[in-house]
Structures are given as structure tokens and as C-alpha cells.
Amino acid sequence: MTVHTHTNVVREVPEVVFRRVRVRSRRTWSWRWAMHIIVIAFIVSWFVPILALLVTSLRTQSDAAATGWWTAFVNPLFTTYNYQLALEQVGVTESLATSLAIAIPTTVLTTVLSVVGAYALTRMRFAGRTIFSLALVALLVTPPQVTLVPLLKVYHAVGLSGTIPGIWLYQVGFTLPFGIFLIRGFIASIPGELFESASIDGASQLRIFRSIVIPLALPVMASLAIMQFLWSWNDLLIPLIFLGGSDLASPITVQVAGLAQQTTQGQGPLMAATVLSVAIPLILVIALQRYFVRGVLGGAVKG
């Protein structure tokens, strides 16, 4: 009896497996195609707007006004005239310089102060440490609008409005909770023995900070730096509000927004200015993708 059932099972198994594999492979085949079509549809639709921008920035004004950007592939007629206009007449060169004068110091200062704050918050014991950490997390999502009215008054009163350092101050202060939060998690993961043995050897806090914390935290500092550079470079609201009346050219976002709202310059220079405004951040994200991805994930897991 047992033997009989056993042979029965043995005889049946291959058939079942065979049938299942056949069904699966047929299903997998159409499934694979659907999958590739979806992924490629994503890639294409996400890239087409960028392609349209690049193409339009290289077309003549009359072409761009008469036909769609895709016609440039049928009868190509390209010119760099829009870029000449943007750089020489519209003042994009000066705008790019202003944006750099804002974004580079903001990035460096945010990174430095975030490491300092995160070090104190993770490696030193003091009353209210937990409250501080919770306050940081709470401040992570404060809408910038909440700060504008009082700060506008303060900036006017102390002469910071219309100045670049005023923008540094705002962007650094506003991103510090995020920066400290991001780096804090990383410093907390450094084994405590490292710090203990260093202080037994007589190293001062500053020495430990300089020769243990900074070198180990460099990758996460790079992540924070690239994110802060992007935020600072891409920010429109803060320079729009605090940089009015400056004798410097407006930063590139304000410049592009201004060009987009007035129609006198035409599409050509606007598109060229836009390409120039996205060139630096795009190159950064592609070149430092690893750090960018880590920053996004490090800030997101708990934020």
C-alpha cells in the first residue's frame, strides 16, 4: 500500500513540475516584455523634457517660434547665438557668479557647523540632550515661509538685507537641523573605544575632532555638502525675498524666473540661460552620484 502510493507520487511529480514550468515561462516571457516597456517608457518620458530644453536652446529664435523642437531632428539648423545673448546681454555670467558666491560658502559652512554640532550631540553627555535631538527632528520639516516675516524685519534692522552673507546665514541656519541629523547618525556608529583610547592617550577634544571625527566623517560630509549645494543653488524664494536691492546681479534662479515671466527677450536666451543654470548641478549629481544617493538615503531613513 505504502509502496503503491509512493510510486504514484514519483510518477506524478515530473508531470506537475513540467506543467508549472511551462506556464511560468510563457507568463514570464510576456511579463518580461511588459517590464522592459514600462522601464523604457519611464526613461524616455523623464528624459524628453531635458532633451527638448537642450534642442530649443540651440535653435534659432524664428525656428523655435514656428515649429516644435522635434523638427530640429528632421531639418537641423543649430546656432549658439542664444548662449551668446544669454551670457553677454542678459547677464547670465554675473548671475552664475552670484550663485557661486552664495552656494559655495553656504555649503562649506553648513558642513563644518553640522559636524561640530553633531559631534557635541552624540559624544558629549549633558542635560537636555534628548530634548535637543527631538527638537532637531521637529525642526526638520519647518516650512521656510514661517520664518520670513520676522527675519525680513531683522535683516532690514541690522543691514543684512540685500547682502550675500545674509543669504549664507539663512541657508546655513535653515539646513543645520538636517545636517546635524544626517551626520549625527554617522558619528553615533563610530565605535566608542576609538574615542576612549584617544582621550586616554591624552588627546584633547579638538585633537580628537580633527584627527578622528573629521577623517571618518568625510564621506557623509560629502553627502551633506552635495545636497546643500543643490538646495542653495536651486533656491528661489530666499534670494527673491532677502536679496532685493543688492548691487550684485541676481542669482541664476531669480534671473531665470525673471526671464520666464517677461516675454521681451524671447524663448532662445531663456532656454540657453536655463541650460547654463542646470549645468553645474547636473554635472555634480552625475559625478558624485554615490554621495548624493547616500545623502538621500541617510537623511530619509529616519527623517
Added chain:
Amino acid sequence: MNLMSNVPLLIIVGAIAIPIVVYLLLGVGERMVALLPTRLQRSSRPWVWLALPLVLVVLILLYPLISTVITSFLNADSSQGVGFENFIWAFQGTMLDVIGNNLVWLIVFPIATLVLSVLAAVFFDKVKYEKVAITLIILPTAISFTAGSVIWTQMYSYQPEGTTQIGTFNALLTALVPGAKPVPWLQTPFINNLALILIAVWLSLGVATLILSAAVKNVASELLEAARLDGAGEWRVFRSITLPTILPAVLVVLTTEIIAALKVFDIVYVMTNGNYNTDVIANRMYNELFAANNLGHASAIAVILLVAALPVVFINVFQFRSEARA
């Protein structure tokens, strides 16, 4: 040459000189701590290190936050208290349309971004060219909302019926659908809100996909294989195994996009400046602040934004505490 308009000098001061000063200040602080009795050293040292970050956060975030709440109960030039008048104004007349638009943003933007990023994360995970796909999809995250808006004018451009359509969408629409009329995407109420939201989705999908992609990679592959061998379809596998595992990441993406939808400004400011019934709270606040010069109204709007963001604050704090305990 004035310091405030000399770009190289500004960069040297901000990126090199100030960090050196910060370092020196830390040194001075440590020296002073060393002079204290040993017991006081432990308790005072953290403040040397926290002083600068703390001053900045209090100045830029904490003080303005409290001050805005107070100003929201004062009149246009903050000379007189007006009770809840600013808030009553904020829920009347044209403000209702503005709040309605923000609600559309609050619902459509997070959900659209979430659905698309889950799709992207799950499908990209299955192809060999995942890296290329991810790189392409995070490109727009490097682009400012301002530039992104300009880029999308190419998509939404509208010409009257019968003339050559130079906007991508209208060209596709009139070429593919016989008899279809071109749509003025940015001028047609409600459709224009969706059109603006699509720009934000395009700009934000990369970050959302990165977060979800990392979560999808954490799903145990043996579990997936076992389920498939048992004959579970892909949809079933996704629903019963993948989705529960990536749920925390889904929450992160949702809260991030909700905050982004609340404070959206750039896209509306650049594309329509609030015309054709597309105005949102943040753009209205900008106008109250600069065009109308009404600090009371502007502050009340800011407080509404803050209150709307509070649930996300609580979720974050709660999650942080439970993770810190674990």
C-alpha cells in the same frame, strides 16, 4: 571694490576664512574650559561646541517661528492686535480657492509621486540596466524648480486650433487623436493645477525612487522565490511580500512629498503666478508680503502652513523616539 560685490573675495571669506575662525573659536573655548574645575569641565564643554549651531538655529528658525505666531494676531503693520481676524480672512473669499488648490496639491502630488516611484523602484529592480535607469530618473532632482518650470513650458505650449502646435503634448494630442483640439494646459482651470503638479512629480520622482529602491532591495529574495514557486502571481507577490517590507519607506516618501506640496512656491510663481485659478498658499503669502505689505495676513498664512505640517512633525518625532529606543 566693495566686499559685498566681490565674488572671489566673498567665496574666500565664506568658505575659508569663516571656517578657520570657527576652528579657532573652538580652540579658545576649549582653553577656557580647561581653566575650569574638573567637575564644571564636563558640563560646560558641550556648550562650547553647540554654541554656534545653536545660535544660528535659534536666530533663523526658533525666534522667527515664535515671532510669526505673534504677528499673525496683529494688524498689517504689527501696530495693533486684531485677534483672530487674519485667520478669519484666511478662510474667506479668494483665499478659499487658494486653499482648495493647495488641497489638490496635497492629495494629488504625494499619491502620484508615490505610485510612480513604487512602480519605478519595483520595475527597475528587475532589469539589468537599472543603474542607467536610476541615473536618468534622478537627473531632474538636480534641477531647480525654477528651471524645471521653464523646461516644461516646452511641453505645455499652446497654439490656437489649426496652427502648428509647438508644445510637445498638444502636438502629440492633435497628431494621435483624430479630431482632437489642442488644450491650453496652463489656462484651463483644474487641468492647469494637474499640469503644474506633473512638473513637481517630474522633479521629485528621483529622490522618491532612490528611497523606495533601497527598500525594495531589502526584500528577502528567498521569500520572493518561494512565493513564486508556490505559484503566486507577480501582483500577489508584490502585495503580500514586497509592500509590507517597504511600508516604512513609503511613509517616508509620503511625508516628504506632503511637506513639499504644502510649501510649493517656485513652480506656481514662474508658470502662472497664481493666475487662471492656480494660486497656492506660499505664492499668496509672497504677494501679501511684497505687493500688499500686510504682515498680519502673511503671518497668518505662514501659521496655517505650520499647523498643516504639524502631523508630519509628530509622525517624525514619534518614529525617531521609537527608533532611538530600539
